[in-house]
Amino acid sequence: MAEVQLLSFWSSPYVMTVEVALALKGVQYEKVPQDLSDKSELLLKSNPVHKAVPVLLHNGNCVCESSIIVQYVDETWPAPKGSADLLPADAYGKAMARFWADYANKKVKDALTGILKSCKRSEEEKKAAEEHMLSVMGMLDSALGEMGGAGPFFGGASMGFVDVILIPLLPSLPAVEGLAGVQVPLVQRFPRLEAWFAACQAHHVASLLPSSASISEYVSRVHLPRLSP
Amino acid sequence: MAEVQLLSFWSSPYVMTVEVALALKGVQYEKVPQDLSDKSELLLKSNPVHKAVPVLLHNGNCVCESSIIVQYVDETWPAPKGSADLLPADAYGKAMARFWADYANKKVKDALTGILKSCKRSEEEKKAAEEHMLSVMGMLDSALGEMGGAGPFFGGASMGFVDVILIPLLPSLPAVEGLAGVQVPLVQRFPRLEAWFAACQAHHVASLLPSSASISEYVSRVHLPRLSP
Known part of the structure; x- marks a missing residue:
């Protein structure tokens, strides 16, 4: 049995978060x-x-809950040479990272689900779901400016806690946009977030994520039929 | 201006948590x-x-969100002589404390609100709310056995992270029991939790909490009228 095992499911955003955290810390796992x-x-x-x-x-x-697992991984294994820990060393930096990780966990999934649900509803409700998504993205864009300094990541020059919590957006956002027929205007409205997406796509850990097409197929087959209109 | 200020409201359980954490770490604040x-x-x-x-x-x-504030306080100020930090030193102990603090934050308030709401509903729904409360209390009772060792606290011999998250139960549980006309059978069903309540009541930080009577009056005047039946 491997020293580290991860009970997983391929389309779970929470599993993606943990896989990326393990990769960033250079931890081998089964x-x-x-x-x-x-x-x-x-x-x-x-x-x-x-x-x-x-x-x-x-x-x-046994460590459960993705945010708690990421902190356990960060506190258990040292960063590989030339890279940084996922959480900052100082207490205030840690508090900020925890705050925005918590915000992302609470708000982003809800906003994406809201957009999906709104497909089946009135134009007014579609508009409201899009506005809500824009307000969440706006908050994250400001946080990225505040926390990430010169960027491109929330963790600054390297990925940190908030980055690994948000990285499932790489396949999920285009999947949801495609299914709902909407597009979040990242380039025009949130240039910092746009640069964050580009930097994440270019990072070697992006290869750990499922494709947007596979998420789109899974969501439309499994989740969409279950969403109450 | 004092070096540490706490924006507060007297009946907020989240404020109670932070006040108790500050007191345990011996931090002076306004x-x-x-x-x-x-x-x-x-x-x-x-x-x-x-x-x-x-x-x-x-x-x-500015540090927001009670769980995040408690960790900031714990990481910023050393424990007073003869007492322990709120979170354990080892990564797995920290993960366990974070897991149960998160569980308590997510489940206990919902269970208490469920009991309050069920007052206005059928006997069947009252029964369901009580059963849910019992299952949450059962989980916490097991966690106390697992984490607290010889007890009496989740933190063992001294109060820790989970204890400060749960301590608002001291005034809130009797208030809700009184308003809803139910009683959680701690003595018979959850002897470890019963001992935890007694140890918290006897601890000097209990003096920081509002009385159960004041919480009861506030909930019945402000919250109960707002609860949808």
């Missing part, structure tokens, strides 16, 4: 894909509270 | 009470995203 429609004994035993992926297994410890 | 029906420039400027208390002001930094 991916253990889970069938979420028929949960394994291993998953139920290692995350009895939420019964969800990702779960990191390390030294007999 | 409380700056806020009028939440007419938010001050200072509050809007220091927490533009959520516009909510608590906010900790320290060295020109």
Whole structure:
């Protein structure tokens, strides 16, 4: 058995976050894909509270919840030579990173789901969902300016906590835009976020993410039919 | 101006959490009470995203969100002589504390609100709200056994992160029980949690909490009329 195992599911944004964090810290691990429609004994035993992926297994410890796993990874393994830890060293930098990671976790998924749901609704509700998405993106764009300094990442010159929380947007945002027939005007409205997307796409960890086309197919087959109109 | 200020509101459980954390770390601070029906420039400027208390002001930094403030406090000030930090030193201990703090934040308030709401509903819904509360309390009771060792706190012999997140239960649980006419059978069902309540009541930080009677009066006057039946 590998020293580090990750209970995973290919389309989970929370799993993507943890995979990217592990890659940035140079941690070798074995991916253990889970069938979420028929949960394994291993998953139920290692995350009895939420019964969800990702779960990191390390030294007999089970660590659950992506944000908590990322911090565990950051506190357990040193950064590879020439790279930085995911969280800043100072308490205020840590607080800022935690604040925006929490904001991203709470707001971005809701905003994306809102856009998907609004497909089936009135023009007014579509407009409201788009406006909400724009306000969330605007907040993130400001945070990127405040935290990232000269950028291009929230972590500055290298990816940090907020970057790994947000990186599932790379496949998810184009997928949702395509399915809903809307487009978030990144270039015109949020040039810093636009540059962030470009820098993430160019980073070697982008190869760990599923394609936008596969997410689009999965969401339209599995999630869209379940969304209440 | 004091070196540390806390934008506060007397009945906020999140403010109670931060006040207890500051007291445990021996940090002197000035409380700056806020009028939440007419938010001050200072509050809007220091927490533009959520516009909510608590906010900790320290060295020109604004730190928001109670869980994040508690970690900032723990990472900024050393524990007073003879006492321990709020989070354990090891990465897995930290992950466990963060997991249960997050669980408490997400589930306990919802369970209490569920009980309050169920007052106005059918016997079946009342029963369901009570069962949900019991399942949350059961999870916390197990976590206390797992994390707290010989106890009496989640932090072991002294209060830690999960304890300060949960301590607003001291006034809130009896208030909600009284208003809803139910009683969580702590003594029979959750002896570890019962001992936790007793140890918290006996701790000097309990004097920082408002009385159960004042919370009860406030909830019945301000929150109950707003709850949809």
